[in-house]
């Protein structure tokens with residue numbers, strides 16, 4: 113790989129960096145708007161755009177405005193949106209029943225998007241945390257333990273409900289064992305073979321999810337509790353590959369690594385060793401970190417964010433879930 117026979121002055125690597133044309137010619141990795149997936153937070157109501165204080169420049173939108181955003185995304189060559197519901201406290205319960213109510217907010221929103229922007233892919237999150245009174249992704253017993261198999265049964269109902277509403281892909285972000293296989297066969301036995309599964313296989317128990325939990329309103333419910341009994345330990349890399357292998361065997365169509373920038377080792381190894389597409393999630397804390405740095409140090413947010421996104425692509429991710437997807441897509445266009 114490395115050519116040690118070259119030496120200065122015959123070799124002057126700067127010759128390949130001396131102007132814009134040669135820099136452009138030799139650029140190895142590119143970021144396209146179509147590499148981005150836009151996550152959106154949905155609230156009940158009409159004409160609502162509520163700024164999310166913890167997540168700069170992001171909003172909770174009512175379904176009518178979500179449709180507008182989806183249109184704007186599509187017009188900017190972003191071909192997928194990912195939906196998260198912000199559920200009123202009155203609809204939350206111990207077992208997150210609202211998650212599989214076929215008239216729930218997410219189902220209504222999926223239908224609206226499919227009516228008005230049918231070309232865009234709708235990816236629906238599968239997990240109970242927006243719907244549970246305790247803020248966990250699964251059901252719990254009196255000892256506060258997360259019950260795996262009981263949760264998976266509910267997740268299957270949630271996934272089917274989302275598929276029936278018109279979701280193109282479901283994205284289980286709960287990290288229960290065995291859920292991909294169970295969801296796959298449940299969808300298949302209900303004739304939804306064409307609804308795919310993007311699995312959060314390597315989802316770490318990260319501190320960088322903080323702003324998201326404020327955005328969906330699970331932070332107050334979760335209080336001091338943590339998710340370390342189901343999300344991965346960030347001191348480890350091996351178990352990520354066990355999770356990825358299991359999810360591939362169980363029928364995942366793509367695997368997601370989350371968060372992104374602190375987990376490039378996982379993305380790189382996964383992309384070199386598996387044949388399925390790898391996605392990365394630039395999570396809420398990463399987004400906020402860049403927004404605040406830009407503001408605090410008077411730096412260009414787009415340049416900062418682009419550097420992170422291209423690093424994630426360089427590591428081997430095919431697509432990136434990114435809160436600033438539309439802004440970045442517009443900026444990319446303005447750079448040409």
Ligand code: PBG
Nearest residue numbers: 239241285320321324395396397
């Ligand atoms: C929960 C879920 C989380 C995120 C997406 N789905 C947070 C968590 O596990 O508590 C985080 C995304 C982000 O931080 O942007 N199912």
